[in-house]
């Protein structure tokens with residue numbers, strides 16, 4: 283009988299070929315990376331790396347947060363490469379603002395663009411400002427930009443105030459001296475959702491709303507709530523998963539269909555209203571959705587094609603949903619973080635309280651006209667955003683081979699040029715920048731006073747990005763935050779709920795940790811609100 287295959291030898295041969303191929307891939311990665319080597323078996327966002335937590339062999343997606351204190355220090359460089367061993371292209375990460383500026387500051391003609399793979403999941407509703415590049419991006423920005431104006435901000439303020447009043451009545455806070463928000467994020471997420479629904483779509487919902495649709499099925503409110511709360515999940519769920527028999531996936535499918543039908547109808551209605559000279563509501567509606575439909579009706583030069591605003595098959599509301607995506611979780615998490623930090627640092631909270639009373643007093647609701655007098659509240663928000671940047675990475679690649687200047691390693695003065703091949707992903711590590719002591723001395727310290735004298739539009743507030751693609755929703759978010767925080771701090775003392783014997787810093791370390799996925803959010807945590815005695819301390 284002829285001898286059978288020696289399985290051990292065969293397996294060893296296959297393994298050897300695999301190892302050699304991976305080593306060759308790794309060497310190719312190092313050659314192409316154009317920077318210092320930093321070797322890991324998996325890329326942070328490679329498919330295999332995602333399900334695993336951050337560890338020495340797998341940075342995962344959370345390393346920018348977990349290693350924020352040590353990573354760049356350990357590599358003695360502000361520009362570090364991740365070269366994958368198993369799968370995916372090399373990436374370059376930077377915590378240098380000087381480097382970041384080189385690929386964020388160019389206009390629509392710049393060679394630096396958002397890679398297609400990094401924005402694909404945002405195309406669910408059609409092309410939109412967040413996901414397009416070059417000339418098409420310029421067109422979208424010109425359409426969307428004007429929707430962010432003083433009228434929108436005053437609507438944001440009014441809606442935030444309405445939601446706060448609705449919360450205190452519906453939740454019975456008017457009768458309580460102590461309220462537990464457990465977790466804070468339940469409140470801030472719902473707030474952000476209600477504000478963006480009203481200002482984004484003109485759909486103003488009550489704090490508690492169980493309304494069903496006409497046929498008894500899911501109502502538009504519920505559909506939008508499901509959509510908004512599953513943005514991150516949908517971004518990482520493959521389409522086949524929706525066929526699995528899970529309620530959540532079924533709800534997502536139903537809500538998506540519901541939104542397509544309802545919002546499709548809304549577009550037609552708004553267009554009809556606009557074309558009807560007799561409709562008074564045509565003049566009154568000021569939400570972003572109406573402004574976008576109006577812009578597409580009115581300005582033929584800037585007009586989005588129908589496939590961009592309303593496609594034939596699906597109701598494409600790319601930009602309004604992009605605004606919802608970009609503005610909901612980010613704002614909610616940052617307001618929650620500010621509440622947690624103000625609770626922890628009671629002296630800062632008291633200082634802000636005095637300034638609120640000085641600007642607004644006790645006896646009237648704050649108005650949008652008070653916004654500029656409430657800059658101490660804005661500073662508290664900017665500082666929470668510095669410590670917990672919701673947009674924690676920004677990814678770009680060059681459309682052609684190019685070079686960038688990077689700071690010399692080991693803290694040596696001066697810069698040096700390195701080649702960057704086309705398509706190599708460059709990642710601005712916003713956590714790294716905002717914990718970089720070159721820009722923010724004593725970076726772990728929660729110190730809102732560092733923002734004194736910084737203009738609201740300043741690029742020093744890096745968490746909203748810099749250059750032409752800076753966040754158009756920044757004032758939207760800040761106005762909402764300032765209004766809500768003003769109302770909370772004026773009426774209540776915020777307190778952290780600590781374990782027996784726990785110090786403030788231990789609480790912060792235990793509680794104020796993050797989830798990193800599409801955005802960086804603060805993990806759920808509770809706080810206590812204690813009603814204030816009415817008298818204001820002297821300022």
Ligand code: HEM
Nearest residue numbers: 412605608609612613672673676745746747751753755759
């Ligand atoms: C605390 C809240 C927010 C933070 C931290 C934040 C952060 C950012 C960052 C870092 C970017 C740049 C991303 C990149 O270039 O890769 C961005 C872009 C964007 N943001 Fe925000 N954002 C916030 C709130 C909002 C709100 C409330 C809206 C809308 C209502 C919004 C709409 C957008 C849009 C449309 C873009 C894309 C702009 C473009 O590419 O031209 N954001 N945001």
